[in-house]
Amino acid sequence: MLRGIRKFFSFIWRNKVKSLVVVVLIAAIAGVGGYQGSMKLFHDYPQLCELCHIIKPYYTSWSRSDFLDYRHTLKGRTVKESTVEGFTDKDVVCKDCHYAPPQRLFEELWNYATGNYHNPLEERRFATAECFACHKDYNHLITLTANLEKKYPNLPQPGWNPHSSHFGEINCRVCHRVHRPSVDFCSTCHGQTMTGPGWTQEVEWKQQP
Amino acid sequence: MNSTPKKQVKTGSPSAAPNEPRISRRDFLKGAAVVAGASALVACAPAVAPTGAPATEVPQEWDKEVDVVVLGTGTASLAAIVAADAGSKALLLEKGPVFGGHTAISGGGLWVPNNFVMKKKDIKDSREDALTYIRKVSEGRTPDELLVKFIDTCNEMIDYTVKNVGIDTYDSGTQFSDYYPDSWPGHSSNPRFITPKGSGAGLIKYMKDAIDARASKIEVLLETRGLRLLYDGDSNAGTGQVIGVVAQAATSGKEMLIKARKGVVIGTGGFDHDKEMSNHFLRAPIYYTCSAPTNTGDGHRMCMAVGAMMRNMNECWGLVAYNVKDDLTGVPDWSLERGKPGTIIVNKHGERIGNEAAAYEIFGRAFSAYDTGAAEWRNIPSYTIFDSGYTQHYPLPGSGYKVGVVPDFFKQADTLEALAGQLGINVDALMATVTRFNENARNGLDPDWHRGENSFESNTSGDHERTDVKNPNLAPVETGPFYGTAIWPGTLGTNGGPRTTVNGEVLNVWGKAIPRLYVTGNTMASVFGGQYPGGGATLGPGFTFSYIEGKHVATLKPWDAA
Numbered sequence: 001m002l003r004g005i006r007k008f009f010s011f012i013w014r015n016k017v018k019s020l021v022v023v024v025l026i027a028a029i030a031g032v033g034g035y036q037g038s039m040k041l042f043h044d045y046p047q048l049c050e051l052c053h054i055i056k057p058y059y060t061s062w063s064r065s066d067f068l069d070y071r072h073t074l075k076g077r078t079v080k081e082s083t084v085e086g087f088t089d090k091d092v093v094c095k096d097c098h099y100a101p102p103q104r105l106f107e108e109l110w111n112y113a114t115g116n117y118h119n120p121l122e123e124r125r126f127a128t129a130e131c132f133a134c135h136k137d138y139n140h141l142i143t144l145t146a147n148l149e150k151k152y153p154n155l156p157q158p159g160w161n162p163h164s165s166h167f168g169e170i171n172c173r174v175c176h177r178v179h180r181p182s183v184d185f186c187s188t189c190h191g192q193t194m195t196g197p198g199w200t201q202e203v204e205w206k207q208q209p
Numbered sequence: 210m211n212s213t214p215k216k217q218v219k220t221g222s223p224s225a226a227p228n229e230p231r232i233s234r235r236d237f238l239k240g241a242a243v244v245a246g247a248s249a250l251v252a253c254a255p256a257v258a259p260t261g262a263p264a265t266e267v268p269q270e271w272d273k274e275v276d277v278v279v280l281g282t283g284t285a286s287l288a289a290i291v292a293a294d295a296g297s298k299a300l301l302l303e304k305g306p307v308f309g310g311h312t313a314i315s316g317g318g319l320w321v322p323n324n325f326v327m328k329k330k331d332i333k334d335s336r337e338d339a340l341t342y343i344r345k346v347s348e349g350r351t352p353d354e355l356l357v358k359f360i361d362t363c364n365e366m367i368d369y370t371v372k373n374v375g376i377d378t379y380d381s382g383t384q385f386s387d388y389y390p391d392s393w394p395g396h397s398s399n400p401r402f403i404t405p406k407g408s409g410a411g412l413i414k415y416m417k418d419a420i421d422a423r424a425s426k427i428e429v430l431l432e433t434r435g436l437r438l439l440y441d442g443d444s445n446a447g448t449g450q451v452i453g454v455v456a457q458a459a460t461s462g463k464e465m466l467i468k469a470r471k472g473v474v475i476g477t478g479g480f481d482h483d484k485e486m487s488n489h490f491l492r493a494p495i496y497y498t499c500s501a502p503t504n505t506g507d508g509h510r511m512c513m514a515v516g517a518m519m520r521n522m523n524e525c526w527g528l529v530a531y532n533v534k535d536d537l538t539g540v541p542d543w544s545l546e547r548g549k550p551g552t553i554i555v556n557k558h559g560e561r562i563g564n565e566a567a568a569y570e571i572f573g574r575a576f577s578a579y580d581t582g583a584a585e586w587r588n589i590p591s592y593t594i595f596d597s598g599y600t601q602h603y604p605l606p607g608s609g610y611k612v613g614v615v616p617d618f619f620k621q622a623d624t625l626e627a628l629a630g631q632l633g634i635n636v637d638a639l640m641a642t643v644t645r646f647n648e649n650a651r652n653g654l655d656p657d658w659h660r661g662e663n664s665f666e667s668n669t670s671g672d673h674e675r676t677d678v679k680n681p682n683l684a685p686v687e688t689g690p691f692y693g694t695a696i697w698p699g700t701l702g703t704n705g706g707p708r709t710t711v712n713g714e715v716l717n718v719w720g721k722a723i724p725r726l727y728v729t730g731n732t733m734a735s736v737f738g739g740q741y742p743g744g745g746a747t748l749g750p751g752f753t754f755s756y757i758e759g760k761h762v763a764t765l766k767p768w769d770a771a
Contacts, residue, residue: 125460157609166314166410167307168417171431174306185306188502189314189538203502204306 004114011113022052026105035102039095046093054119055094058179062094066197068178097130097178123180131172138169154192162186162193267441267452272465275300275428277762278454278473280435280508283310283501284730284751285476286416287370291759293426294373297471301420301427302456304434304477304503308417311478311501311702311731315409318385318402318745319752321363326381332399336360342387342395343742350521350738358711358757359736359750366756367403374419378406384669385744388568391663398664402745412748432459435507437514438473438726439466441768444515447717450724451515452768470767472725474713474758476751479703479731480506481525482537490522490705493577493586497530497539497699500731504702508732512707515726516717522705524739526747527573531593531606532618533697540607540616542593542696543569548660548670550684551599553646554591554696559629559638561646562588564658566666566682569701570741576698590695592632594625597688602672605692615692623689632693647687653679665743702747704735713758725765727758 012019029038042048050059062069072092111117135141141163149158162175165186175185181200186193188203276297279289286309289299307313322339340360347356370376386400387393405411420427436457442449453468480486481498483505488494498504513519529547533539547554548566556562563575580587595605600613608614615621622628625643629636649655661667661682671681678684707715707728714722730751737746 122461166407167309168410168414170307189499 004110004116007114008110025051042095043093046095049094054121057120059094061179067180068176068182068198071198072178097126098124123177126173126178128171128173131176138163152194152196154195156190156193160193268439268466268468270466271453271468273300274468274470276469276471276767277759278302278435278467278469279476280454280473281310281476281478281730281732282308282413282416282429283312283476283478284748284755285474286312286413286420286755287366287374287752288474288476288727288729288755288759288762289427290374290416290419290423291369291756292471292474292763293423295760295763297426297763299427300467301429302433302435302454303429303431304459304507305501306432308429308431309409309413310476311504312409312748312751313413314499314501315412315748316404316744317408317410317412318404318748319363319367320402320743320745320749321367321753322360322397322401324364324367324379324381324401324403326379326403327399327401330381332397334397334399334401338395338397339401340395342389342393342397343737345393345395346389346740346742347736347738348740351734351736354711355709355736359753362757363749363753366753369756370415370752374415376405376412376415378411379403380406385568386665386668387743388571388665388741397743398668401743402749404745409748430456433457434459435475435477435511436464438511440515444717444723447516447719447721450768451726468769469725470769471765472727472762474727474729474755474762475508475511475732476728476730476755477506477508477732478504479525479700479706480504480509481700481703487525487700487703491525491700491703492523493698494589495525495699496533496537496590496697497528497541498537498701499528499541500700500702504731508728509706512715512726512728512732515715515723517707517723517726517728518716518718518720520705520708520734521739522703524705524735525573525700525703526570526741527576528569528699528701529573529576529696530699531694531696532616533699537699539697539699540618541569541699541701542606544572544666545670546595546603546606547572547593547696548666548682549599549603549672550675550678550680550682551596551602551686551688552593553643553686554593555634555639555642556588556591557634558587559635559640559642561642561658562591564655564660564666565593566660566670568665568669568741570746573698573700590697592634592693593696594628594686594691594693596686596691598684598686600692602675606694619692619694621690621692623691625686625689625691628691628693632695643686647685650680650683650685653683655680655683702731704731704737704739704747706731706733706735708734709754711757712761713754714761725762725768727762729754729758 029041033040050056061067064070142161145161145163148160149155176182181198183203184192184194184199184201185203187201192201277292277299279285279299279301282301282303286301289301292299323334323336327334340356343356381400381403386398387396389396391398405415407414420429433456435454437455438451439453439455440449441452451473453466454473455464456467457464479500481500481504482502486506528541530539530541544566552565554562554565563572576588578587604610604612605615605619607616607618620628620631622631625639626636629639655661661680666682673681709715709728710722713727713729715726715728717723731747733754736750
């Protein structure tokens with residue numbers, strides 16, 4: 001702990017100007033509208049997040065990619081149909097998934113200053129409940145993926161519905177990833193099923209020791 | 210050791226270097242990747258550093274404390290349910306991201322002789338017949354007391370799953386009756402296995418629902434693997450006991466110490482997917498497995514580390530396959546295709562390698578023949594040839610069960626000679642083999658390998674609707690075009706592992722039970738030795754011993770009790 005404190009203050013001293021700017025910025029944002037207000041600010045201007053957080057690759061893929069982060073901004077349109085013009089059509093922004101209580105800010109500052117983190121960031125394992133906050137439940141998903149034949153030509157048979165599988169209601173994260181390609185878990189046994197951009201057949205559980 | 214004031218315990222995974230800084234519990238916060246995912250937190254180990262102290266000491270701090278730790282969510286899940294019903298608190302760990310292990314992707318059949326479904330259908334069977342049969346099947350590899358315990362408990366286990374797990378859809382079909390010859394004493398030509406609705410997936414759904422209904426007594430952690438057993442005592446001297454498990458979150462690598470007050474039940478499946486282990490232990494190479502990718506021998510290693518008596522390690526439940534890939538995937542042939550009229554299987558020398566209609570486990574044995582002249586596996590690979598008499602009636606393997614579809618891994622030719630050339634089979638030898646085969650097949654006979662003479666073949670792949678064949682499994686291979694592809698040996702699971710007492714406790718190499726350690730499913734040395742008596746021969750004993758072990762471990766007095 002002592003060593004951590006020493007590390008922390010030495011970091012602050014070495015980055016006097018930056019630290020001052022950050023403190024002033026935080027104070028200013030919080031001063032304008034309190035915590036709720038600043039959350040609104042980060043909703044309207046998600047590019048502000050990248051100013052301080054080490055999230056460039058994720059911010060880039062959220063801005064345009066084949067991954068779920070970008071697809072969450074399309075409001076039902078396909079990637080091809082979408083033209084990115086500013087942030088007006090971005091309906092899911094960083095803070096919608098990466099919500100944090102205020103005290104987390106200080107924990108993160110501490111971890112950053114004391115070097116207690118990895119870069120690139122460790123993949124966050126999101127919980128299924130987070131998805132169902134918007135996507136209702138499994139029955140709803142089953143109806144959404146009832147006719148995948150046209151989009152995915154490699155399906156083993158017509159009517160193949162990955163949300164209605166013999167495994168039942170498994171965690172979303174088994175297949176879906178947000179800032180990287182999603183995983184074709186069915187391909188473990190059934191050959192390629194979900195193909196095309198945004199999918200990979202590199203199933204992790206096949207690569208475990 | 211007692212001079213060390215603060216007892217510590219090694220938690221390092223085999224890959225962790227001793228001086229590597231331990232990952233802090235705040236690591237997952239970095240930058241903006243915060244919030245939720247709180248389940249990852251449970252994997253935080255207390256600050257115990259690898260110090261070189263022996264791994265036999267009792268940790269002062271535990272991340273979790275339960276009565277029974279169960280590793281694996283296949284057949285072992287029943288052990289957690291039974292232990293919980295007997296008043297114990299259980300923790301169920303699953304390495305994979307989904308519940309159910311290999312059981313969840315299986316056919317869901319349980320080989321349980323003299324079961325209630327047979328009785329309902331007026332199918333004659335008896336305890337004595339079943340015992341006689343498995344005594345012969347197991348070839349003297351299994352202590353008789355284990356065979357007796359299995360036969361005497363399997364129906365009690367089924368009864369329990371009906372009443373307490375709520376499995377109300379057990380039924381049996383007509384295929385996959387006992388796999389060994391009808392002439393064997395005690396053999397049944399009617400299936401001795403029963404399966405609930407939905408096969409293995411259905412079976413696991415019942416288990417999962419039963420566990421969810423016991424949420425206050427059973428905790429489930431997915432993506433968490435057992436790494437090592439914590440053993441208090443000297444396993445080499447045969448003293449001491451298992452006191453817990455070091456587990457690891459598969460995703461973050463974070464480790465946790467779990468206290469098992471009563472015991473640990475290991476049901477982590479076989480070791481099919483561990484290439485090192487299968488190369489060294491199995492009698493011949495494997496190119497395919499249908500087992501869950503998580504079956505990498507984790508439980509075997511944990512048991513070997515505390516001195517377990519390993520048995521049947523050279524054995525596997527054979528399953529042959531086509532179009533095999535490096536990752537051990539392919540198109541299996543459960544005997545439903547190769548056993549139908551119009552097929553022949555030969556090696557590159559043009560010799561038949563066995564009874565094409567034999568059950569998968571038996572047929573797999575044909576691939577361990579060694580060519581002592583050429584110094585190679587004589588039958589690896591072999592080649593299955595289908596003639597057009599076959600393809601006009603039945604689907605080819607890998608066709609998605611569509612008659613007329615020819616998958617791209619098949620070679621095709623109008624004559625057998627041309628096909629043999631494409632596949633690399635000795636043409637003259639093949640023609641001689643096929644001539645003899647066809648002459649006999651026309652009369653419904655196979656004097657060489659007795660194809661179609663046993664009830665398994667007849668009721669599993671036999672076609673009784675065809676009037677143009679004298680034997681439901683046999684027809685001459687003579688109508689072009691011909692289709693051929695390589696057939697490779699593989700597994701549906703390995704069946705070697707620690708030998709146990711009748712209560713499922715692991716024996717050490719000296720034959721003494723290791724207290725508080727149990728194995729079940731494909732992790733234990735199968736009670737059937739190396740052989741598969743009939744459909745459901747993995748899940749039947751797997752669930753039976755999980756039941757026995759769940760009951761037994763729950764009766765133990767906690768090791769930390771005052």
